[in-house]
């Protein structure tokens with residue numbers, strides 16, 4: 021077995037053989053700046069004495085291995101990230117002493133030195149299989165155990181883990197040891213250690229089952245941005261909601277949330293010790309959608325405390341369920357219990373779109389993917405897992421009803437507390453509670469890939485009433501499954517300048533065509549909206565009259581969720597080459613100024629920018645770019661001072677500015693000669709303006725250095741790297757490419773910032789060599805950069821901006837001969853699919 025992989029079968033064999041009683045993990049983080057000392061004592065039983073198994077440990081220098089008092093030679097026992105254990109007894113004790121390596125990729129134990137003040141911060145990140153980078157483990161979710169962590173660290177540090185934080189014992193040499201109490205039973209991947217000069221604030225939540233101690237932590241340089249009151253409020257609201265709805269007390273002893281630097285994802289549900297990216301403590305003005313998203317992250321991780329941490333999947337096959345559930349529950353909680361009551365509209369405008377996009381990629385897969393090994397898990401951990409999964413659970417809730425769904429869920433928590441389960445356990449609990457057979461539903465929705473399209477088909481009588489109305493369902497030929505949908509249908513008509521719903525039907529749709537008999541005799545409305553209320557996961561089409569109504573005055577539709585469905589349908593039709601990119605841009609310019617949903621305001625302009633720069637016909641592009649720039653400048657000028665609209669339009673205008681006049685505006689905003697009332701040109705907006713100027717060739721290295729001097733933070737360094745990468749200059753591109761795609765020592769978040777900024781429209785000439793360079797780097801990206809950084813680089817460095825038939829040919833030739841890792845290939849295939857889509861949309865726009 022090569023490298024660090026682990027198959028499901030190996031895990032099953034090991035789980036049948038072993039039962040883990042306890043881990044004691046001694047970590048000393050004072051030994052060096054590159055490694056730390058790790059001693060693990062694992063006690064476990066074995067059902068077949070004499071048998072052989074293995075423990076996991078990655079990237080370690082092992083000093084000693086002792087099994088049941090006998091010394092084992094690491095030179096022979098430790099290979100390929102595994103320690104072979106032979107001659108097991110019924111009761112075993114394994115002790116492994118090693119030095120492990122700090123990471124700079126956000127995987128394992130990440131070490132960060134804050135450039136502002138040289139303070140040191142560590143945090144662990146273990147999902148999917150990375151606890152084995154920090155201590156010796158049986159790394160699979162169904163070998164749960166209790167854990168005792170003992171951590172030696174400098175005395176002035178904070179040290180936090182899953183169990184309540186003890187008072188440290190002073191060792192007298194400037195260091196102390198934190199002897200944590202034993203944890204509850206849990207899987208290795210949700211254990212955690214966070215240590216460093218973190219700032220700490222402590223609160224409590226008094227709930228219906230008792231008191232939960234709350235901690236919030238961040239770097240010292242972010243203390244002023246820790247909006248403690250808001251964070252405690254959201255945390256308390258979510259606890260109240262989940263304890264009530266799940267009817268099960270919070271299952272761990274305390275709840276710490278630690279905002280940590282250079283974090284790869286949004287957050288991680290370590291039991292009682294949640295880590296979150298510290299960009300969520302923003303230093304500059306952010307729109308409401310930012311806080312809406314942050315709230316959804318907080319509620320998502322909290323939902324995992326029950327679903328994932330208390331009851332855990334047996335194997336990563338059910339990773340989808342873990343994430344889909346937390347994702348569905350977070351929006352549910354957000355809408356019901358926090359200030360973000362329209363969270364489902366935001367979901368439709370932003371998150372759900374990422375699921376639709378992913379599901380139309382050649383790499384799409386059933387929600388319940390066949391994760392036969394850890395490499396497959398890596399490949400399948402995507403927006404199918406999160407956004408599509410959550411959408412389909414939302415549909416399931418509509419299918420069985422919320423109350424039966426909750427009844428089943430409560431029983432499931434009680435039956436499997438502190439244990440492991442499989443999807444079938446949840447399904448049978450839901451079947452019992454709802455009385456509905458769900459096996460065939462699960463097959464249809466979870467074991468097949470692809471998204472259906474639903475369109476209205478109708479005939480009208482002489483008076484303009486429906487003599488027939490049906491919903492036609494189609495599927496992509498490669499993913500031909502037609503599904504059953506619980507579907508809302510809204511009839512909207514103009515009344516006093518507003519589009520108002522006067523009829524709502526909710527029906528079960530099945531097969532190629534479903535007659536909506538309830539509609540016969542009803543007048544054709546100005547807007548017939550399929551999937552009203554957004555219960556279904558499906559692409560929807562507007563009929564001719566409805567599309568005209570939308571183009572004519574989407575903003576007169578008062579319901580924000582109904583608007584989101586119209587925005588989504590128009591965007592989807594544009595991506596599918598059924599609506600001209602030029603028309604989509606017009607729709608956005610005419611209606612975005614009055615959009616009220618925070619995600620709508622933030623996200624829809626990015627769709628329009630994509631329509632301008634990628635989906636428009638080359639012959640139309642220059643004119644459309646000008647229109648887009650002018651339109652945004654006008655929207656910016658007329659936006660209410662201090663509003664989110666103003667901030668979003670400023671950012672979007674900067675990102676598209678290309679004429680002399682627009683670039684002069686950016687300069688003037690930067691130097692203060694142009695002041696827009698209510699628009700603070702704060703540090704992050706300064707970087708956005710400067711990056712736009714850099715991209716246009718108007719800000720050189722010296723100017724970027726000067727800005728960095730005023731903002732010598734990690735955030736400043738990341739922004740500066742992005743600004744340099746944006747420059748239309750061969751040397752700047754070469755340096756950026758080296759840093760993001762070839763140099764493993766570039767910190768993860770810095771590399772990510774570069775990849776977002778490298779490919780700029782209008783720089784085709786200087787970017788041309790990066791097709792070949794990208795494909796060459798792709799061959800070895802996984803082994804050079806590690807899974808996470810390679811994924812980011814492969815996804816965002818794909819040269820979409822050079823979309824052409826020739827690019828497709830080059831990529832196809834590479835695909836035919838490459839031996840790259842499946843993960844790398846996947847991103848090339850997705851980039852290729854985007855380009856093919858762009859070319860089709862460009863043709864549509866040319867008509």
Ligand SMILES: [Zn+2]
Pocket residue numbers: 289320321324342343346
């Ligand atoms: Zn999650």
